[in-house]
Amino acid sequence: MATAWKVGSDIDAWCTRCKMSLGHTILAMVGGRPVRVRCNTCHGEHNYRGPAGADPRKGSWEPREVRERREAKPSVTSWEALLAGKDLSRARKYSAKETYAAEEVIQHPSFGIGLVQEVRGDKIQVAFKADVKTLVHGK
Ligand SMILES: [Zn+2]
Structure with missing residues (x-):
């Protein structure tokens, strides 16, 4: 992922109020990563959390119910x-x-x-x- 983020860019992030992954606008960046975003849907400002299902190795936060739903998916169980x-x-x-x-x-x-x-x-x-x-x- 070579997305060049900058303040003002749109980014998919987990909205803590809407409880879903939505388009957000970046408000602040630290070290090339967004740290604060504003939800384009509810206009709430919060710290950046990656969209649901993002690579966990990057340390992005994923809500428990989303992770459980993903792990419960029958398609992943052969x-x-x-x-x-x-x-x-x-x-x-x-x-x-x-x-x-x-x-x-x-x-x-x-x-x-x-x-x-x-x-x-x-x-x-x-x-x-x-x-x-x-x-x-x-x-
Ligand atoms: Zn929201």
């Missing part, structure tokens, strides 16, 4: 990661007559190995490599 640490050799064969519990590894005749993610009454949500399927159990 099927392999879900099954890491699970004993696949103990996968139970899937049958609608059996009853399964969350976190259990099952072996389905067509979908293969899957991890039970959720139990909702007589239905289980199972993450297979190709797709997440809803299956019946305890019939």
Whole structure:
């Protein structure tokens, strides 16, 4: 990022009042980095905090709820990661007559190995490599 910031420039920053990343105007700079900004939306002045999702190695501040939402994103959890640490050799064969519990590894005749993610009454949500399927159990 080779953005040349200067006082008066527009910059994306976390607004402490609006509680979201918005366009701000730089009011003060220290060492080539903005330190004080004014929100273009609520016109509140506050210390500069990088936009949500900014590189944490730069020490920019990120609100907890944003970080949790990012970490909870299902797209970052691969099927392999879900099954890491699970004993696949103990996968139970899937049958609608059996009853399964969350976190259990099952072996389905067509979908293969899957991890039970959720139990909702007589239905289980199972993450297979190709797709997440809803299956019946305890019939
Ligand atoms: Zn604001």
